[in-house]
Amino acid sequence: MIHVTEHKQTTHNLKSESFLSAKKLYLPLSQHIGKPSEVIVSKGDSVEESQLLAKSCSFISSNLSAPASGKILAIDDYFHPIYKRSQAITLEVDSSVKPKKYPALSDISALSKEDILEKVKQAGIVGLGGAAFPTPVKLVPPREIEVLIINGCECEPYLACDYRLMVEKLDEIFKGIEIVSRLISAKRVIFAVEENKPEAIKRINLYISLKKTELKNISIAVLKSAYPQGGEKQLIYSVTKRKVPPTKLPLDVGCVVHNVGTCYAIYEAVYCSKPLIERLVTFCGDALVRPRNLWVKIGTTLSELRENKLIEFKSDPVKIICGGPMMGVALDSLDYPIIKATGGFLFLTENTHPEPETACLRCGRCVDVCPMNLLPLEYVRKVKNNQFDLLDQSNIVDCMECGSCSYVCPARIPIVHYLRVGKRYKIDKG
Amino acid sequence: MSLINTSSPHLRQKLNTRDVMLNVIIALIPAVIASLVLFRFKALFLIAVCVVCCVLTEEAVTRIRNKPSAVPDLSAALTGLLLALILPPSTRWYAAVLGSVFSILVAKHLFGGIGSNIFNPALIGRAFLMVAYPKMLTTFVEPFAVDVVTKATPLALHKFSNQVVSTFDLFFGTVSGSLGETSAVCLIVGGLYLLIRKIADWRIPLSMLVSASVFSFIFYCLDPSRGTVFFHLFSGGMLIGAFFMATDPVTTPVTKLGRYVFGVGCGLLVMTIRYFGGYPEGVMYSILFFNALTPLINRCTKPRRFGA
Numbered sequence: 037m038i039h040v041t042e043h044k045q046t047t048h049n050l051k052s053e054s055f056l057s058a059k060k061l062y063l064p065l066s067q068h069i070g071k072p073s074e075v076i077v078s079k080g081d082s083v084e085e086s087q088l089l090a091k092s093c094s095f096i097s098s099n100l101s102a103p104a105s106g107k108i109l110a111i112d113d114y115f116h117p118i119y120k121r122s123q124a125i126t127l128e129v130d131s132s133v134k135p136k137k138y139p140a141l142s143d144i145s146a147l148s149k150e151d152i153l154e155k156v157k158q159a160g161i162v163g164l165g166g167a168a169f170p171t172p173v174k175l176v177p178p179r180e181i182e183v184l185i186i187n188g189c190e191c192e193p194y195l196a197c198d199y200r201l202m203v204e205k206l207d208e209i210f211k212g213i214e215i216v217s218r219l220i221s222a223k224r225v226i227f228a229v230e231e232n233k234p235e236a237i238k239r240i241n242l243y244i245s246l247k248k249t250e251l252k253n254i255s256i257a258v259l260k261s262a263y264p265q266g267g268e269k270q271l272i273y274s275v276t277k278r279k280v281p282p283t284k285l286p287l288d289v290g291c292v293v294h295n296v297g298t299c300y301a302i303y304e305a306v307y308c309s310k311p312l313i314e315r316l317v318t319f320c321g322d323a324l325v326r327p328r329n330l331w332v333k334i335g336t337t338l339s340e341l342r343e344n345k346l347i348e349f350k351s352d353p354v355k356i357i358c359g360g361p362m363m364g365v366a367l368d369s370l371d372y373p374i375i376k377a378t379g380g381f382l383f384l385t386e387n388t389h390p391e392p393e394t395a396c397l398r399c400g401r402c403v404d405v406c407p408m409n410l411l412p413l414e415y416v417r418k419v420k421n422n423q424f425d426l427l428d429q430s431n432i433v434d435c436m437e438c439g440s441c442s443y444v445c446p447a448r449i450p451i452v453h454y455l456r457v458g459k460r461y462k463i464d465k466g
Numbered sequence: 467m468s469l470i471n472t473s474s475p476h477l478r479q480k481l482n483t484r485d486v487m488l489n490v491i492i493a494l495i496p497a498v499i500a501s502l503v504l505f506r507f508k509a510l511f512l513i514a515v516c517v518v519c520c521v522l523t524e525e526a527v528t529r530i531r532n533k534p535s536a537v538p539d540l541s542a543a544l545t546g547l548l549l550a551l552i553l554p555p556s557t558r559w560y561a562a563v564l565g566s567v568f569s570i571l572v573a574k575h576l577f578g579g580i581g582s583n584i585f586n587p588a589l590i591g592r593a594f595l596m597v598a599y600p601k602m603l604t605t606f607v608e609p610f611a612v613d614v615v616t617k618a619t620p621l622a623l624h625k626f627s628n629q630v631v632s633t634f635d636l637f638f639g640t641v642s643g644s645l646g647e648t649s650a651v652c653l654i655v656g657g658l659y660l661l662i663r664k665i666a667d668w669r670i671p672l673s674m675l676v677s678a679s680v681f682s683f684i685f686y687c688l689d690p691s692r693g694t695v696f697f698h699l700f701s702g703g704m705l706i707g708a709f710f711m712a713t714d715p716v717t718t719p720v721t722k723l724g725r726y727v728f729g730v731g732c733g734l735l736v737m738t739i740r741y742f743g744g745y746p747e748g749v750m751y752s753i754l755f756f757n758a759l760t761p762l763i764n765r766c767t768k769p770r771r772f773g774a
Binding site for chain 1: 467468469470471472473474475476477478479481482483485486539579580581582667715716719720721722725768769770771772773774
């Protein structure tokens, strides 16, 4: 793993704010890995906040609820921050309707495991660390789970939403962790945080020591900051020294990983019966007058945030990135909506790739840093020479596109880009 | 608002190819200073000729090949500097010019330019001169000498007349030899700089020096007249080879295991040539030999997939 420049000093210390009064919300039906949600409302319908708009239609799929009350304007093709375009529900918010209240239960011991699982399914929760894998699937593991790892690494530079959540909502996160732990009957729970988050570490330690009697099997693992340690396989290795084999899942080595944001969403779903309709998003980058950690409704567009002066530009950005700078996607306009797995947006005034690509030196730095032990330079050579048949096809799928290779390449070769071309060829070929 | 739409990652490390080359040049400064102190004007002249010729050849070839100028990446300048440092101080100018042109034109560009060459260009330049001017390339002079006083290198003295040069002289470099190879202390300082700044991977130099040490220690125990471990480490091209030639990114393995193989192999081959070969020194041929083996080493030392 590598050490990347963190750029977190500004975003870490920004208290969270809220903007929950967007007028129009765009809700893509694919906000998760798996089948798109199935629409159960029609154009013109009036809907209430938290009403189900589209439902999970297979084992790996997810529900989608209305983030606010209003009217369905359209169910049509719209911008999607990851897939560029996808089917989406357009919701015109009725601002005369008061926001719904979600009182929290004080005790959930009366709820059965099935009740809890149903609540999480209903709420449309997906992994909020970025991959957006439907969470309910990970709550019914087909085998015994030894270690539940709570991912508080947030190893992407700039982003701070998970960190703010750990600082501001730790009690709720721990309640969420207890729920998950109970559902999967984990023997041990390990809360993994990187050492660049001292305030969160202090609070977690304090919380655990105060509640020693109730939280017997939970411990904290303070990890050396490294990228991409927040990746599932890397985190499991860092915490347990177990390696998840290629094509296998974490549960094959007795582990399950949940992000802190997901635990918070599980808390809200179970205690407050609140679906996943809002999330904390980091807005930062040198183009902004003021960076922010902001609670927003799912479906809010960047342009609406700009109209409401929540995004203000010092000077026009030349690059907007949805997500972190290592794995995020560059956007071409402000019309994109925030989706469930969006952790942040980056607005940069400088081209981040000013230098042209030069010849590969075969220095092997990409090989040294690849967390999956691949030979990135070989893929580049084969793709450049159109030797797609020679691509080591079984291994290229191991690449999770973390970007470490491109980050260290002194010849400025966009290695991940070439890898994507290679993967694309493989997909197109079937 | 016009937005740039490139694929991730959107962050890059500062270090680029030019920085890599520049740092190697910086790491060679102690050795350059030592050569100037020991061999004065001869050193200055040779370094200037080699660097200028390499840079001019690079510029000419890239123009002919219709490629953007590669001079700013400093790789040609570095090749010139390295070539000068491994030539005898009394090398004549025309030989230096020929060696430089051969390094860049044949060893580098005929193989496809930077990143595509199989052999270390500076070593190829020297190997070419060894064939073209064998006498000139094996005639060395005494350091600090006002007039040209020829003097055999410590390794030659040891091999052919059983004389041993003191480790002290070898450490500071007050012995005859190629321009930049004599002063062990300067090369170690430069080498450590490269390793600490992570410009070069430590695996090759370390494994090369360790394997040579172990091999020479065994032989020293069997027969002390074979020379001590320090004698072999500090004499000839061992250190400049281990730190500056065997760490050339282009011509050495990309895998971690491969780098150990390369280093250990070079160390053993150097000592084998020194003990049993016809030449008193074998660093150049050892590294060139393992340069040729590098593609094979890469193929045989592919790292295992994570978790496999």
